[in-house]
Structure formats: C-alpha cells, structure tokens
Amino acid sequence: MTTNTNDELAQIFEGWSSTVGKPTLKDNARMTTRGVDVFYGEKQAIFGVDLDIGKNEVLAMIGPSGCGKSTFLRTLNRMNDTIDICRVKGDIHLDGDNIYDKKMDVVNLRARVGMVFQKPNPFPKSIYDNVAYGPRIHGLVTRKAELDEIVETALQKASIWNEVKDRLDQPATGLSGGQQQRLCIARTIAVSPEVILMDEPCSALDPIATARIEELIAELSENFTIAIVTHSMQQAARVSSRTAYFHLGRLVEVGATDKIFTAPEHRLTEDYITGRFG
Amino acid sequence: MVSITFDKHTSGQFNAELEEARNHLMEMGGIVEQQIEIAFKSLVNVDSELASEAIQMDKDVNKMELKIDKETTQILAKRNPAATDLRFIIAVSKTVNDLERIGDEAVKIAQQAIELSNDGAGPQGYVELRHLGEKVREMVQSSLDSFARLDADSAFEVMQQDKAVDLEYNTAVRTLVTKMMEDPRTITRALNVLWALRALERIGDHAQNISENVIYLVKGKDVRHKKLEKVEETVNR
Numbered sequence A: 001m002t003t004n005t006n007d008e009l010a011q012i013f014e015g016w017s018s019t020v021g022k023p024t025l026k027d028n029a030r031m032t033t034r035g036v037d038v039f040y041g042e043k044q045a046i047f048g049v050d051l052d053i054g055k056n057e058v059l060a061m062i063g064p065s066g067c068g069k070s071t072f073l074r075t076l077n078r079m080n081d082t083i084d085i086c087r088v089k090g091d092i093h094l095d096g097d098n099i100y101d102k103k104m105d106v107v108n109l110r111a112r113v114g115m116v117f118q119k120p121n122p123f124p125k126s127i128y129d130n131v132a133y134g135p136r137i138h139g140l141v142t143r144k145a146e147l148d149e150i151v152e153t154a155l156q157k158a159s160i161w162n163e164v165k166d167r168l169d170q171p172a173t174g175l176s177g178g179q180q181q182r183l184c185i186a187r188t189i190a191v192s193p194e195v196i197l198m199d200e201p202c203s204a205l206d207p208i209a210t211a212r213i214e215e216l217i218a219e220l221s222e223n224f225t226i227a228i229v230t231h232s233m234q235q236a237a238r239v240s241s242r243t244a245y246f247h248l249g250r251l252v253e254v255g256a257t258d259k260i261f262t263a264p265e266h267r268l269t270e271d272y273i274t275g276r277f278g
Numbered sequence B: 001m002v003s004i005t006f007d008k009h010t011s012g013q014f015n016a017e018l019e020e021a022r023n024h025l026m027e028m029g030g031i032v033e034q035q036i037e038i039a040f041k042s043l044v045n046v047d048s049e050l051a052s053e054a055i056q057m058d059k060d061v062n063k064m065e066l067k068i069d070k071e072t073t074q075i076l077a078k079r080n081p082a083a084t085d086l087r088f089i090i091a092v093s094k095t096v097n098d099l100e101r102i103g104d105e106a107v108k109i110a111q112q113a114i115e116l117s118n119d120g121a122g123p124q125g126y127v128e129l130r131h132l133g134e135k136v137r138e139m140v141q142s143s144l145d146s147f148a149r150l151d152a153d154s155a156f157e158v159m160q161q162d163k164a165v166d167l168e169y170n171t172a173v174r175t176l177v178t179k180m181m182e183d184p185r186t187i188t189r190a191l192n193v194l195w196a197l198r199a200l201e202r203i204g205d206h207a208q209n210i211s212e213n214v215i216y217l218v219k220g221k222d223v224r225h226k227k228l229e230k231v232e233e234t235v236n237r
Helices: A006-012 A069-075 A106-112 A127-137 A144-157 A177-189 A207-220 A233-239 A257-262 A267-273 B012-044 B048-079 B083-119 B127-149 B152-182 B184-219 B228-236
Strands: A029-040 A043-054 A058-062 A086-094 A113-116 A195-199 A225-229 A242-247 A250-256
Touching: A029 A069, A029 A225, A043 A069, A043 A225, A043 A250, A058 A069, A058 A233, A069 A195, A069 A225, A069 A242, A106 A113, A113 A177, A127 A144, A127 A177, A144 A177, A177 A195, A177 A207, A207 A225, A207 A233, A225 A233, A233 A257, A242 A257, A242 A267, A250 A257, A250 A267, A257 A267, A257 B083, A267 B083, B012 B048, B012 B083, B012 B127, B012 B184, B048 B083, B083 B127, B083 B184, B127 B152, B127 B184, B152 B184, B152 B228, B184 B228
Parallel strands: A058 A225, A058 A242, A113 A195, A195 A225
Antiparallel strands: A029 A043, A029 A086, A242 A250
C-alpha cells in the first residue's frame, strides 16, 4: 500500500466522511461488520468498515490494488489469524455469532465461511478425496454411502460432476485450471457453508472457464451467501447484486450493482470504474 | 451526483475517442440546425431551390449518423464504458437518432415548400407557421447547447417549451381548419401548410428527447415519460 501524507489523503477523500450508500441492511443480514480496523504491525490497512452481507446475495468488492478489499475479505473467516503481525479490531458477526469471540472454533468457522482462492489449490489427492476431505475432518458423515452422496452433490452443484464422474479416483492435479477451480468450489460447498468468500477466483482462468465460474456463482447464490473480490469490473457488474468500492482502506461507496456501474455517487468510485486511475 | 468530465482516463486513446464522438455529434447538430433553417426559409419564401438544398443536406446528416453510430459501437465493444462514460455513449447514440429524425422532418418541410411553389401560391399570412418555426428552431438549438455544456437546467427549460409548442400547433391546426371550411379553395394549400406544421411539431418532440438525454447524462436519471414536476425535482437535486 502506498503511503500518503495527511494532506494528500484529505485531497483524495475530499467530500468523503463516511461510506456513501447503504452499507448496512435492515434485515436479512448474514454477516455484519462494524467499525472494522485491520493493522499489519503499526500500519493500518482497513479503517472503520461497516458492511453487511445479506443472505443469498452476491456482494462484489472492488477497488485498486492495495485498497484492502482482500484484507477485508480475509477478516470474514479469520484468515488473517495466520499472519502474526495482523490485528483486527471491531465487530464481525455471522448469524449473530461474534466470530472473533475467544470461544469461537476457527476450524468450524472456516467450514461455515468457506473460501475460494485466486489460484486453484486442490490437494495432491484424488478428485474424490479432495471433496470428501472436509466432510471427513468435520465428522459430517458416518457411512461411506453418505460421503459418496455428499461428494456427488457437491460436484454437481459446482457444475463439474459430468466431467469427473468417471475418474473420481484420479489425481485432482490432472484437471484443467478451470476444472480445478470448480473442484475447489465443490470442496468448499461439501461442508455446507453459510457464506462463500471468493478472492479473485477467475484471475488465473481463461474466458470460457471464467464464464462457467460466473454462471456457477449465479446458481450458488440460490443456496449460499457469496462475497467476491475481483479485479475485473465487468465481472463484478455481471455476477453481483451489490457492489462495495474500497479505496486506501476505506469503504467509500456501496450500493446496488446496477446503480454503481451506471451512476455512482462518489467521485472516487466513478474514477475507478471509468478507468481514470493510473 | 458526480460532475462530468470526459478526459483524465488512464487511456489517452479513450479520451480521444470520446472527444471525437462528442465533436462529431456537435457537427451533426450544426448541420441539422442549418438544414431546419434552410427548409423553413424555403417554406415561408416558397423557394423551391432552397427547398432542394435542404433535401440535399439530408445526405450529410445520414452520413454523420452512420459515422457516429460506428464510433459509439466501437467504444462499447472496446472500452466497456461505465458510469458517466456509459451514459454519455447512450445519450450520444440516442441523440444521433433524434437528429437524424429531425433531418427527415426538415426534408418533409422542404417537400411541402416545393408543392406550394408548384401550386404557385405562398403560405404568407399563416402567422402561426412562422411563430412555431422560430420556437422549434430555438428548442433544437438550446437542446444541443445544453448537450455541449452538459447543462441539465437549460435542457429542462427546453422540455418546458415543448408544452407551448404543442399548444401552438393545436391552435394553428384549428385556425387552418376554420380557413378551409370558410374557403374550400384553400384546402390544398392549407393541407401543405398543415403537413409542415406537423413536421415542426415533431421536431419539437425530438428536441425534447435530446433534452431528456442530456438530463440522463448529467443526472443519471431517466426522466422520459415523467411529469415536468418530477423532472424538475431530478434536475434540482
């Protein structure tokens, strides 16, 4: 992240004191964040973000590199815990449960809030075992037949069943990039999460594989809540119902995707989506 | 609402493409304004030569239409415009359509001038025609000015004028009908004037459309088919 002087910041955020639009929802919120600050050592990366993610909505988070969108996404299932110097302040609740509560079981949290990463990262195991791994370690099944059913359902929901059903015992690493990413999505949904976080899930994929993932996101939103970070504004416009724009660690504007991409309220949002940043 | 600029894109080429589309639209607007003026003059002076000139000009208008349509299509395909850039492209595209239709209406006026000239009679005395013609020309000019200056207030003023134009058109039609009833020998001529009046009224409608496009571009709100009070709220916001 670039370091700006106070004067520069004042200029950048001219006319901005708090998030433009409606970051919080009256009801129907699955995750709520209030006053979230994130620090890497002394350096603050996120500044007082209030943002709700509604049930079964696809929320896109966009912004220039280093704006904190991925950092913010990672706070939602405590991925930042793995970074020693990272501190998170503020409240983040999932269905009313404080996810930073000392009693919160992080492994269980990450089953409830699953994550799909930029590069597909299947385990060096068979296709079947990749999907079966989660249900096994979380003790979701007792019988093989049950596990078979979960694996099949997850692969079907991730729109990859027809391509892999005859080679479930083969290594997942033998699949194409797009297939691997859909397998990772199947692995995530196999443990029936409430929320799926996606951190630039298509940036390593070709346009056709990307189109399939985007189609999948639309289908998944019927059953899951999805928050997606993407560098592609067209992707955000296509897949999401709400869009949040981050800039230098602040949530500048959030609103209906239709509105953000045709008539945003804030100059910073406008400049970003129209390509006026260097 | 975010104020509008078309420069400052990271891509200088994109800035240039938007600027070019804007310049061409203004150029087309200039040709159409001139075309209306010549067509109108040909009518009130019953001058078939001027009328032919106005009809000829339609070719230039059509050429500009094709040119700008091509440019906006290219921008949509290559640049994926968003926000003000997107609204600008939509507004340009629709305004081009309205300008082309205004050109067609100007041709209709010129054709009536030729018919009248062939009959060897002038429409002198039809004060309404002159008055309406002036008003409508002003509307077109103001709507294009408001586009050039991205001025929603003056675009709204044009929208307000359209009501007066409609009223004047209806009054003129009634007057002509009365004249036709009084003296059936005037029917042919009066019908020519009626068609010209109708074309002028339609030009006013297109000027109103252009003004609506300007308000959409500047304010980000679609004000078509809205009552004037609602439009005023949008403009003042």
